[in-house]
Amino acid sequence: MAALTESDRTYLVKLARSVIETALKKREKPNTADTHSPALREKRGCFVSLHQHGNLRGCIGTIEPEQALLDGVEANALNAAFRDPRFAPLEVKELTTTDIEISVLTVPRKLAFKDPEDLKAQLKPGVHGVILSKGWQRATFLPQVWEQLPDKEMFLKHLCQKAGLGSNCWKDTGIEVEVYEAEVFSE
Numbered sequence: 001m002a003a004l005t006e007s008d009r010t011y012l013v014k015l016a017r018s019v020i021e022t023a024l025k026k027r028e029k030p031n032t033a034d035t036h037s038p039a040l041r042e043k044r045g046c047f048v049s050l051h052q053h054g055n056l057r058g059c060i061g062t063i064e065p066e067q068a069l070l071d072g073v074e075a076n077a078l079n080a081a082f083r084d085p086r087f088a089p090l091e092v093k094e095l096t097t098t099d100i101e102i103s104v105l106t107v108p109r110k111l112a113f114k115d116p117e118d119l120k121a122q123l124k125p126g127v128h129g130v131i132l133s134k135g136w137q138r139a140t141f142l143p144q145v146w147e148q149l150p151d152k153e154m155f156l157k158h159l160c161q162k163a164g165l166g167s168n169c170w171k172d173t174g175i176e177v178e179v180y181e182a183e184v185f186s187e
Helices: 006-024 069-082 092-097 116-122 143-147 152-162
Strands: 045-052 055-062 098-105 129-134 137-141 176-180 182-186
Touching (some): 006 069, 006 182, 045 069, 055 098, 069 098, 092 098, 116 152, 129 152, 143 182
Antiparallel strands (some): 045 098, 098 182, 129 137, 129 176
């Protein structure tokens, strides 16, 4: 995977803001065809998070590298602003107080662990984003979530709850855990 330059990061944040603003003000979509950076054309997983006064206002993303990073940022910016079921759609008056953060993900890798203690030992707070799944139930926390939940057990309990499972599901057999890392940048 090509490394993102400072110029790439700046462009992606501006793109996210531009597509949200365009949708709010019902203007024509910005043209991204002039962007030639190979890193922006690579298929990468990414999340777009919106914050207001330090509080989450929307966060939607794609874990797997299914589309070009440019397209993922554009789609996830719109989804975070208007389709995150936890929040009302963003309004024009909120745009000036909304900060945009982008997380570009590495490809997830499955963790092989013997037991709950081994799982905890392998997790790297602040480095690993974690995907927890059992059957069709699945949830993820970006690496930034470690800032609010630095204790590994609390982190895993909250992740289980997010997946709609019991808070101690991370101790169950049949739980699958994957980790990834993220390059995080914002305005």
